[in-house]
Every structure is written in structure tokens, then in C-alpha cells.
Amino acid sequence: MITLEELKIGYWQKRGKDLSLTAPLSFTATAGEMVGIVGPNGVGKSTLLRTLARQQEALGGTVRLQGKELGSWSRQEFARLCSFVPAGHLPVNRLTVRETVAMARYPYTGWQGRLSRRDEEAVVSALEGLRLLALKDKQVGEISDGERQRTLIARALAQETPLVLLDEPTAFLDIPNRYEVLQRMRDISKQEGKLFIFSSHDLEFLLETADKIWLIYPDQAHEGSPEDLLKEDLFDPLFRNTGIRYEIGRGLHIPRPAGEATVTLSGDSALLPWVEKALARAGYTVLRGKEKGTGWHIRAEKEKIFLEDEIRDTKTGFSSIYSLILYMKKHFPENPSAS
Amino acid sequence: MTRKHKYYLWAALLLLPLLLALADIYTGSVHLSFTSVTRALFHPAGGDDVTVILHRFRLPRMWTAVLAGVALSVSGLLMQTTFRNPLAGPYVLGISAGASLGVALLVLGLSPLLSFAAGSLAANTSIMAAAIAGATGVLLLIMTVSLRIRDIMTILILGIMFGSAVTALVSILQYFSNETMLKVFVVWTMGSLANVTGMQSLLLTLLVGAGVLLSFLLIKQLNTLLMGEAYAHSVGMDIRRTRLLIFGVTGILAGSVTAFCGPIGFVGIVVPHLARLTLRTSDLRPVLPATLLLGASLLLLGDILSHLPGEGGVLPINAVTAVLGIPLIIWMILQRQKLSSLM
Structure with missing residues (x-):
């Protein structure tokens, strides 16, 4: 035409x-x-x-x-x-x-x-x-x-x-x-x-x-x-x-620079990809699966998220992704976003 | 608005100018009794003072107020619609400035060569001719410019700049003129509805009638311009031709009234807003006739008020319309918060 x-x-x-x-x-x-x-x-x-x-x-x-x-x-x-x-x-x-x-x-x-x-x-x-x-x-x-x-x-x-x-x-x-x-x-x-x-x-x-x-x-x-x-x-x-x-299939992909601190992430919850996305934005490098030696491990189970600190040997539960990120920024001085 | 509401509204809009016209001829600087005016109204042949005052002064003045009110309001509506600017009025194209320059050149510039008594018929006629020449000159210039310039806002700014430049020229002429002639000019700028009689009245009626008729023929184009020129162009409107027609009609309406009555401010800006506020629409099909009726009413009211001092004299109509018009504009701004929402 x-x-x-x-x-x-x-x-x-x-x-x-x-x-x-x-x-x-x-x-x-x-x-x-x-x-x-x-x-x-x-x-x-x-x-x-x-x-x-x-x-x-x-x-x-x-x-x-x-x-x-x-x-x-x-x-x-x-x-x-x-x-x-x-x-x-x-x-x-x-x-x-x-x-x-x-x-x-x-x-x-x-x-x-x-x-x-x-x-x-x-x-x-x-x-x-x-x-x-x-x-x-x-x-x-x-x-x-x-x-x-x-x-x-x-x-x-x-x-x-x-x-x-x-x-x-x-x-x-x-x-x-x-x-x-x-x-x-x-x-x-x-x-x-x-x-x-x-x-x-x-x-x-x-x-x-x-x-x-x-x-x-x-x-x-x-x-x-x-x-x-x-x-x-x-x-x-x-x-x-x-x-x-x-x-294709994912739409616009926005790359993020690799984080300085590394955390591992495991679990079977549907929350997993959301937690991964939030951690990446906060500046952490996220590894899937449980590996010893990184210091911090995050596990998502059903509605709950747990943070395991291998060095201090503590385990804390969170009900929202926001409270998890807030806690991590506060308690880990080596947090890459803070430096 | 329901159908019944609309019916009452239009009845009121029609009655208002009629009542004010009657009030206008029954009042004046000379006190005449109600019965004597009524008698004189129906027996025009009687030669007494009342008949003379009524038929030689009050009726022509009342009719001039109607014509001037209609012409200024309608041309104001045309300009606000074309420029999509709530503060545009009949004079944004510099028409009144042009008329002033014409009159100033005659009264202040040429007066040493001519000699006429202020207020005489010869003086009035030549002042009108000069005003028409000045207004037409400015109008032709703006129309020529508008053929070359696409953006309507540029034309608006040029019109205002041009008006200011012409006003400055008039100031220079005023500065170098003698006192008597200066007074003649200043009195002209104050406006008067009293000088239009006989043949002049007929001529003004014809010009305003033609202008109003042409405005009604332009309603479809004007309505389309409410959407902006890009839209108007996209539905096949010839923007340049329409603009020329609108400017021409504005020139006829505002130019003729300014020539015969001097510059009269604010009526042309206020009345279209009053019409839109009353009808709660921008659609020109009802707004144009409402503007016409309200325009006649407002200037009739202005004329009645200008005779309030009674035997003490007549207030200049331009001052009265400003006193009437400015509070109305302020009221509308405060009511609607922003003037742009008035369009």
C-alpha cells in the first residue's frame, strides 16, 4: 500500500x-x-x-x-x-x-x-x-x-x-x-x-x-x-x-557487574529465582548449590528464607527478600555495596 | 445539563441583552421620566426634547453598544480559538495599535496642516478614516507574514511585538504634539459609543453583520482548530486559507469598532470565557451565539454604568469595561485555578 x-x-x-x-x-x-x-x-x-x-x-x-x-x-x-x-x-x-x-x-x-x-x-x-x-x-x-x-x-x-x-x-x-x-x-x-x-x-x-x-x-x-x-x-x-x-523467551536482559562477595544459594522453593535476582542487584555473586567455604549460604524453603553463616555458625530466618538483604548489608561489613 | 436546563439558559441569554437595551435607553446623563421616554419611543415624529434625545442620542448609542459588544466578543473568540490562548483578544494582531497609529498620525502629525474643531463631524469622520487605514495596514501586514510563517505561536508573538512597536511610535508622536491635539487623541483612546450616528451607524451595522455572518460560516473550521493545527491539517483543512479568513473577519469586526468607537478593552477577552463557562463546552456551535448575546449585554451594561454620574458627565467606556472586565477575569482564574483550563 x-x-x-x-x-x-x-x-x-x-x-x-x-x-x-x-x-x-x-x-x-x-x-x-x-x-x-x-x-x-x-x-x-x-x-x-x-x-x-x-x-x-x-x-x-x-x-x-x-x-x-x-x-x-x-x-x-x-x-x-x-x-x-x-x-x-x-x-x-x-x-x-x-x-x-x-x-x-x-x-x-x-x-x-x-x-x-x-x-x-x-x-x-x-x-x-x-x-x-x-x-x-x-x-x-x-x-x-x-x-x-x-x-x-x-x-x-x-x-x-x-x-x-x-x-x-x-x-x-x-x-x-x-x-x-x-x-x-x-x-x-x-x-x-x-x-x-x-x-x-x-x-x-x-x-x-x-x-x-x-x-x-x-x-x-x-x-x-x-x-x-x-x-x-x-x-x-x-x-x-x-x-x-x-x-528470546526472556525479553530485555540487563547485565549486572559481577559482585565482589560470593554467596551460595539452594532450596526447592519457587522463591529461588527471585532471591537470586535481588542478591545480584545488591551486588553479590550468586552460586547455585551448596558449596562449603564461601562463608554464607542461603536456603529458600517454601515461604521462608534462611541465612546460614558458617563462620559464626548461626542460622537466621526471614519472611521477605527485603528483610534478608537488609540483614546482610547490616551484618557483613565486607558487603560489596557498602564499600 | 438537561434539555429543560438548556431551554431556560438560552431564554435567559436572549432576554438579558433585551432587558439591558431597554434599561440603557431609559437611563442616561439627563433624567427623563419613564412615561415620556415610552411615549417618545412609539411616536418618533414628535419634535420635543425627549424625542430628540431618544432618537438622536440614546437609541443610536444603545445600538452602537450592541454592535461593539458583539463585534469585540466574537473577534475575541476567533482569536482565542485560533491561537489556543486564553488571554488572546481582538487586539492581539495589533489592530487597535494600528488604528491608534492612524489616528495619532492624523491628529498629532497632520493637525498643523489641517484645522478642524475637535468634536465636529469633519473631525470625527477623518478620525474614523484614519483609524480604518491604520487597522487595515497592520492587518494586511500580519496576513502577509502569516502566509510565510507556519507556527501560529510565532504569529502571536509577532502580532504582540508589532503592536508594541506601533504603540511606541504613537508615544513619540504624542511627545511632540501640542496640548489641544493631545487631548483630542487621548479622548479617542478612551473610547466612546456616542459618536456613531446616521450613515456611520448603518455602515458599522453592515460591517459587523458581515463579520458575524462570516464567523458563523467558519464554525466547522474553528471547531477543528480546537484540536490544534496538526489535527486540523490531518483532516484536510487548508490551514493558511482558514487563517487568512479568520484574520480577515477579525479585522472587519475589531477594526470597524475601533475605528468608530476607539479601542475598548477587556470585553473581547472576558466574554468568550463567560460563554464557555456558562455552557460548559468549547463547541463553537453554541458558544458563538452565546458569545454574541453576552457581548452585547456586557457592553450595554458598561454603557449604563458609564452614565451613572448623571449630569456630572459620562465616564469613558474603555475605563468602565476595564473596571467590569478585570474582576471577571480574576474571578474566573480563582474559580478554575488555572486559566488554560478555560479554553
Whole structure:
């Protein structure tokens, strides 16, 4: 449905010089897909979306939308082909959720802006699609950030365009709302064959929900399914040698420096991996199994955690991981976090 | 709000300007009895003093108050919506500053060459012409600039800067002018609803009527602008054309009133907020007619208050609207805590 050929995005500078943000971009996307735009901060994700939404001009190259060049669609035609949800908050006003969503019918209504039955249907179905019917008469200033973001997406849907562009649709949202917004978009793209192109910093969610990723770096660009890009380690430059990597089945893995003090850990409780994680964060090197000679041994049994001190020959029980860590920091001066 | 509530609300909004208009013609700096005014109202042919006062002074003044109130409030609403700024008013584009410059150039700059008595018809007409020329000049400049500049906030800042620069020029002219002419100019800046009669009244009616009609035709665009320009663009609105139209309409409304009555402050800022607060919505479809009715009411009230000193004279309308408008703005800020939530 959309093809980018050697597209150059950025801003014009004085005397005809242009400031290209990225290498020329050549991407494609087809109807019914969720396409996620990924790249480091400032690489031009928003600029690309704004260029595709015709909010700013391209510096070079071509974009074809349904076979025709982007700029050759008339203003009215384009408004029925492509809707856009810009980044950031909605300007403050006293409109209701329903009125905000109804704004999307602009290209279909007459000079008075009066909604026909067809328009009303489109508004109601968009509200329904994003579970906003119960909120429809609330003012947009009174609802939560997640609800407001859903309102803005519903507004784009009510415009009934085959292409929907969204700049950071999951910004300002908590985790359940992020998941829900992306899941709704995914359902709608599959059911109605819409193409969603959106940018996001939520790599984990993106890799789970996007059919295709447009990955942009200042000097190179890649496209493909998330797995295509993962297996080539193409996301690594995003983390700039911090050692963070995406591991299959585990999600984002954050490496920790090896601790100076060593503890051993054993037991059959489900608590074990949680205790291990907490100890690693507190700066201990954790060895699984019971080995003599390290000095400290931690055993997790059912709901209880026991700390055995071989040198002082004591055994203390704890009911929470927090109290265990607190005790260890207090009683072992050689504790690496304290030094 | 229930349907019944809405019905009463609109009945009150319609009755308010009518009652105030009646109160306005029954009161004035000269005391006239209720019965004599009523008689004169229905028998315009009578040649007595009461008929003359009513038909030559009070009725035209009342009508001017209605027109000025409507024009300033509606143009204020257009500017607040376009700039999405709760403190915008009819004069943010520098229209009143332009009109002042026109008048200042005439009164203070050219007066040594011309000689006319202050207050004469010739003087009034030439002051109006100068104000129209000044306001139009500034408006054309701002419209030209707005074609080249994309960001609406830049236009707002340019409008304010430009207004300040023009005001500075006016100060220089004031400094070098003689006392008599200075007084003529200062009296003009205080505003007056009393100088618009006959043909001028008809002209002002036509201009304000056209401006209000055009505003109603722009409701769909204005409503869309409430979402911000990026959204307006994404639903296919021609932002530049819409902006030019809105600026043009604001110019007609605010420019004509300033030319005929002098600059009148605060009405244009306060009334749109009152309308939104009363109706509890930003939707221009109800807010625009409510602004129109409340605008007429507020300036009628201002006119009634300006005649309170009775035989002692008439208070300048610009001072009265400030005294009325500022407490209203402060009240709204304190009520809503932050002004941005008023939009």
C-alpha cells in the first residue's frame, strides 16, 4: 500500500542546503499490517511520520501511496486515505470524548459540520472499538491519560482511512494501557485490513505486536519482521554497548557487574529465582548449590528464607527478600555495596 | 445539563441583552421620566426634547453598544480559538495599535496642516478614516507574514511585538504634539459609543453583520482548530486559507469598532470565557451565539454604568469595561485555578 523510495527526511536550511537526518529510506508496507518505527532518540522517527502525513515536505525521494505519489493526492482525497495522531498531549479544551472523535468526520461533512447517520455510525463504531462508549460524554480534560490516548486513536479510526499514522501512541501510558492500546490496534488492523504505522520506544511490546519493523539509524536503515532483525543483532546499536540485549523467551536482559562477595544459594522453593535476582542487584555473586567455604549460604524453603553463616555458625530466618538483604548489608561489613 | 436546563439558559441569554437595551435607553446623563421616554419611543415624529434625545442620542448609542459588544466578543473568540490562548483578544494582531497609529498620525502629525474643531463631524469622520487605514495596514501586514510563517505561536508573538512597536511610535508622536491635539487623541483612546450616528451607524451595522455572518460560516473550521493545527491539517483543512479568513473577519469586526468607537478593552477577552463557562463546552456551535448575546449585554451594561454620574458627565467606556472586565477575569482564574483550563 505504501512504498518509500530513497526518501530523504529532515529540514531545509538556508541557501538551499538540506539537513538530512538519516540515510535515504526505502521501506514498504501493505494493508493489514502493524509497522513499528524504531530508532535511537533524534533519528527522525517523528519527522518520518510527519513527512508521510504531509505535515512537512520530504527533502528528496518519493513516497507512493496506493500507487500514486504522496503529493499528488488532493487535500480532500488524502484526508480520506490517511489519518494522523501526532505526538504529545491534546491541547486543552472543553470538548467531550464523543465530540473529539467526531472531529474526524471533517472530510465527510458539509460546511456546517453536521453529522449524517453514516457519520454517527463511524463515530460510534470507533468509540466501541476502543471501549470508550461509557466515557463518551465526559470531557477530555476529565479522563485519564490512557483513556485520552484511546480517544485520539478512536478519532483517527473514525476518519475511516486505510492508513493510520501514530507518533508514540503508547507514550504517557502505564504497562496495562500500553498493552491494551497496541492490542486494540492489532485487532483492528487484522479485522479491517488497515495499515498502522507507528513509532514507539517500547521495544519489548513492539517486538511482540508489530508485523514489521522499520529500523532507522543515522547511517543505515533496515526493515523486516522483528525476528529477521533480531537474528542479525540489528537492534544492538540501540543499546550502545550497555550490554543490554533482547533474549528470546526472556525479553530485555540487563547485565549486572559481577559482585565482589560470593554467596551460595539452594532450596526447592519457587522463591529461588527471585532471591537470586535481588542478591545480584545488591551486588553479590550468586552460586547455585551448596558449596562449603564461601562463608554464607542461603536456603529458600517454601515461604521462608534462611541465612546460614558458617563462620559464626548461626542460622537466621526471614519472611521477605527485603528483610534478608537488609540483614546482610547490616551484618557483613565486607558487603560489596557498602564499600 | 438537561434539555429543560438548556431551554431556560438560552431564554435567559436572549432576554438579558433585551432587558439591558431597554434599561440603557431609559437611563442616561439627563433624567427623563419613564412615561415620556415610552411615549417618545412609539411616536418618533414628535419634535420635543425627549424625542430628540431618544432618537438622536440614546437609541443610536444603545445600538452602537450592541454592535461593539458583539463585534469585540466574537473577534475575541476567533482569536482565542485560533491561537489556543486564553488571554488572546481582538487586539492581539495589533489592530487597535494600528488604528491608534492612524489616528495619532492624523491628529498629532497632520493637525498643523489641517484645522478642524475637535468634536465636529469633519473631525470625527477623518478620525474614523484614519483609524480604518491604520487597522487595515497592520492587518494586511500580519496576513502577509502569516502566509510565510507556519507556527501560529510565532504569529502571536509577532502580532504582540508589532503592536508594541506601533504603540511606541504613537508615544513619540504624542511627545511632540501640542496640548489641544493631545487631548483630542487621548479622548479617542478612551473610547466612546456616542459618536456613531446616521450613515456611520448603518455602515458599522453592515460591517459587523458581515463579520458575524462570516464567523458563523467558519464554525466547522474553528471547531477543528480546537484540536490544534496538526489535527486540523490531518483532516484536510487548508490551514493558511482558514487563517487568512479568520484574520480577515477579525479585522472587519475589531477594526470597524475601533475605528468608530476607539479601542475598548477587556470585553473581547472576558466574554468568550463567560460563554464557555456558562455552557460548559468549547463547541463553537453554541458558544458563538452565546458569545454574541453576552457581548452585547456586557457592553450595554458598561454603557449604563458609564452614565451613572448623571449630569456630572459620562465616564469613558474603555475605563468602565476595564473596571467590569478585570474582576471577571480574576474571578474566573480563582474559580478554575488555572486559566488554560478555560479554553
